[in-house]
Amino acid sequence: MARPPVARALHDERRAGALKKADIFEFYRRLAEANPDPQTELESVNIYTLLVAVALSAQATDVGVNKATKALFAKVRDPQAMLDLGEDGLKQHIKTIGLFNTKAKNVIALSRMLVDKYGGEVPNERALLEELPGVGRKTANVVLNVALGAETFAVDTHVFRVGNRTGLARGKTPLAVETILDRQTPQPFRSHAHHWLILHGRYICKARTPECWRCVVAELCAFRPKTPAPKQKDAGGTP
CATH class of the missing domain: 1.10.1670.10 (Helix-hairpin-Helix base-excision DNA repair enzymes (C-terminal))
Structure with a gap:
């Protein structure tokens, strides 16, 4: 057994x-x-952009993610703004990151879920975070630790x-x-x-x-x- x-x-x-x-x-x-x-070497401006940055960092370097998100996070700082940008618009920002097509699809999907289910807020529980598209245990743990101080x-x-x-x-x-x-x-x-x-x-x-x-x-x-x-x-x- x-x-x-x-x-x-x-x-x-x-x-x-x-x-x-x-x-x-x-x-x-x-x-x-x-x-x-x-400190984390991923750059973000709030818990939502941290979530996005960590999701984008899978099989990519923090340096590469930061370069790709600098302009993105200057104008997109919440799930609704990401939805307004759209999948194609997001791809233009992150096309230098590995697996950018799949990651763009997941970021748009998780943003939609945050808007529809959580009023645009990022949940503060691991199980709820892991329900978001493209968010696994590691990503959830990073968000909980960096943004909320969880151990x-x-x-x-x-x-x-x-x-x-x-x-x-x-x-x-x-x-x-x-x-x-x-x-x-x-x-x-x-x-x-x-x-x-x-x-x-x-x-x-x-x-x-x-x-x-x-x-x-x-x-x-x-x-x-x-x-x-x-x-x-x-x-x-x-x-």
Whole structure:
């Protein structure tokens, strides 16, 4: 009989030899000391534009999304304005983003649902957010955390990698990693935890070559062997 998701997550954690409680606290403490006030790198002007930006960011970079939405959010800041712009108009703004046709269709559909069902307001519950077209658990968690301050853990590719590689939260699925993070992340780090992990994965614990030599949590991390600093070349071009 298959284990339920939470049970599988806890099994994965025990089997993999996760970080100890004291190490987890120190892990977050060091990330917090290095970046006391982490913020999302997606640009938005309100909860609706945040929702749209996060939905557009799937399989795209935050930099690319920000470039595409700069002009869009200058004139479209609510669901009705998005509907007035229309799907074709939206595509002209986001055509540089991957999967823009599908994303444009979803943004128009979610905007219609917000207008028809919620009076143009973005709901503040995960289950209701996940009912919106193109909005999954990760997107809902980001919106709840960034806009409403909820202690949610959005597991993207960066968080999934960092959790598994370091031993902070080892799981086979994003939900398993999220479950472990939610259970083990202590105060006062819960509100900012997913931002620290995303940024750490984006700039330090990179997919191909983690930069262990400049990582503040390297000695706590289970990853082996540590990546050494690149060799420096002298003025004559020799190592």
